[in-house]
Every structure is written in C-alpha cells, then in structure tokens.
Amino acid sequence: MTDRDQIGKIAAATQAVNENVKAGQIVGIGSGSTIVFAVKRIAERNKTENLNLICIPTSFQARQLIQDNGLILGSLETNPEIDIAIDGADEVDGDINLIKGGGGCLMQEKIIASCAKELFIIADNRKDSTTLGTTWTKGVPIEVLPMAYRPVQLKIEQIFGGEAKLRMASNKAGPVVTDNGNFLIDWIFDGVQDWHQVDSQLKGIPGVIETGLFLNMTKAAYFGSPDGKVIVRTK
Numbered sequence: 001m002t003d004r005d006q007i008g009k010i011a012a013a014t015q016a017v018n019e020n021v022k023a024g025q026i027v028g029i030g031s032g033s034t035i036v037f038a039v040k041r042i043a044e045r046n047k048t049e050n051l052n053l054i055c056i057p058t059s060f061q062a063r064q065l066i067q068d069n070g071l072i073l074g075s076l077e078t079n080p081e082i083d084i085a086i087d088g089a090d091e092v093d094g095d096i097n098l099i100k101g102g103g104g105c106l107m108q109e110k111i112i113a114s115c116a117k118e119l120f121i122i123a124d125n126r127k128d129s130t131t132l133g134t135t136w137t138k139g140v141p142i143e144v145l146p147m148a149y150r151p152v153q154l155k156i157e158q159i160f161g162g163e164a165k166l167r168m169a170s171n172k173a174g175p176v177v178t179d180n181g182n183f184l185i186d187w188i189f190d191g192v193q194d195w196h197q198v199d200s201q202l203k204g205i206p207g208v209i210e211t212g213l214f215l216n217m218t219k220a221a222y223f224g225s226p227d228g229k230v231i232v233r234t235k
C-alpha cells in the first residue's frame with residue numbers, strides 16, 4: 001500500500017465515521033487495513049463527545065482494535081441487534097454489492113452485517129468497480145469446513161469453471177486457518193456471473209460455510225482518493 005492509497009482509506013474512514021456514528025449506538029467493527037482508521041476516528045471522537053458506544057468485533061483483529069483504542073467491547077450474545085456496521089471491502093460494484101474476505105474474516109463479517117440495521121463500506125478508490133469481478137483478481141473467498149475442502153474445490157470447478165484454490169499461509173506451512181478454524185478457497189472465475197444465483201449455488205454445496213459475496217447488504221460505500229476527496233455511493 002502506498003501513502004497515496006492510505007490517504008484515500010483515511011479520508012473514507014473519517015467521513016463515514018463522522019456522518020454515521022452516533023452516541024449510544026451498538027457498532028459492528030469490520031476487519032482489514034481500512035477499518036483501523038475508522039476505529040481511530042471513533043476513539044478520537046469518543047474522547048471529546050463521550051459516545052458511549054458498544055463495539056461488536058468481526059474478527060480477532062477487530063477485537064484487539066476495539067480494546068487497544070479504549071472502546072467498549074460487546075458480543076452478539078450481549079447485543080444481538082446492531083445499529084450500524086462499518087467494514088472494508090475488496091471490490092464494490094455499481095449496486096454496492098461486494099466481494100469480501102481478502103483478509104479471511106468474511107464469515108463473522110457477514111453475520112455482523114446481517115445483524116446491523118445499516119452497513120457502511122469504507123475503501124480507497126481502487127476498490128470501486130462498475131461490475132463485480134473486474135478489479136479484484138484474487139477470486140471470491142469461500143470459507144469451507146477443513147474435511148470438505150477437496151470435494152468443495154472440485155465441485156466449484158465442475159459447476160462454475162475457473163479455478164478454486166486453497167488459500168495457503170505465508171508465514172506458516174500449510175493452509176490459512178480462519179478465526180473459526182476453517183479453510184478458505186479463493187475461486188478465480190471466468191467473466192461476469194449472475195452473483196445471486198452463484199451465491200445460493202455455492203451455499204448449496206455441503207462443506208461451504210459462507211461466501212465473500214455480500215449482495216444487497218450495503219447502505220452506502222465511501223471511496224477515498226489519493227487527493228483526500230471522498231465519493232459516497234448509495235443505492
């Protein structure tokens with residue numbers, strides 16, 4: 001990531017927090033590099049405004065971020081209903097459908113997003129695309145039960161074509177293991193798909209736990225550019 005990309009992330013995160021976080025809310029905290037700037041901004045505001053938020057994490061990383069920034073940590077057990085969730089994305093299309101899971105946290109992210117009244121996405125403007133599947137070239141992340149990864153890979157390739165790759169760790173021998181103890185398959189697909197149909201077909205394969213396709217879930221996406229300007233896309 002260059003400094004220029006970082007400026008975009010900071011701008012998007014700051015504006016999204018300024019416009020949407022309100023005192024007393026239950027706030028879902030996403031995962032990745034952009035959410036770090038949102039949590040920092042929430043913590044800054046909390047010092048002067050006493051926001052009294054309860055923050056629900058989407059990952060181990062988010063849990064640490066909440067605690068390291070002096071915010072109140074909650075869970076879905078204590079707070080099953082969430083006011084807003086803020087998260088990053090790997091790609092965002094013109095209808096604010098998303099590919100997520102580049103950082104491996106898609107399942108908890110999707111659960112938290114589904115419990116939130118509103119989901120706000122923050123990203124640098126490289127993530128902005130008109131058609132899903134054009135700028136994110138690493139494939140659709142899919143969380144799978146470890147014992148089923150091989151048949152799931154084969155079934156995905158048989159049904160949809162493309163290549164379904166087991167995500168391997170970089171500083172450990174073997175596969176990436178998610179916060180939930182599962183494996184990830186990155187499905188590199190050919191061309192534009194009917195994503196709603198693909199998502200339900202993928203979830204119909206035994207062993208698939210969740211997909212990184214977030215369809216019709218987002219209220220607004222904030223894209224920051226290297227000059228610090230932010231474009232907001234709503235539906």
Ligand SMILES: O=C(CO)[C@H](O)[C@H](O)COP(=O)(O)O
Pocket residue numbers: 030031032033034035087088089090099100101102103104105106109
């Ligand atoms: O889905 C995610 C993690 O699983 C992230 O939200 C997504 O990868 C975006 O990350 P970043 O803010 O670092 O670009």
